């Protein structure tokens with residue numbers, strides 16, 4: 001499948017193709033991997049996983065298999 005080149009609407013960085021784990025059914029998705037992205041920083045990693053105190057943020061992502069629909073990708077915070 002040919003992927004379009006897409007850019008994050010928040011930080012303008014090119015989205016990076018990422019192969020999601022098989023159990024998610026997402027296949028290849030496009031993710032903004034910019035740690036400075038306002039979308040990611042704005043999610044402020046305030047979601048606390050009660051079980052192990054891990055912090056999660058949300059990255060901007062698009063699903064090529066679903067007409068490049070935008071969605072939130074939960075991601076570990078880099079700190």
Ligand SMILES: [Zn+2]
Pocket residue numbers: 008009010011012013032033034037038039060
């Ligand atoms: Zn971004």
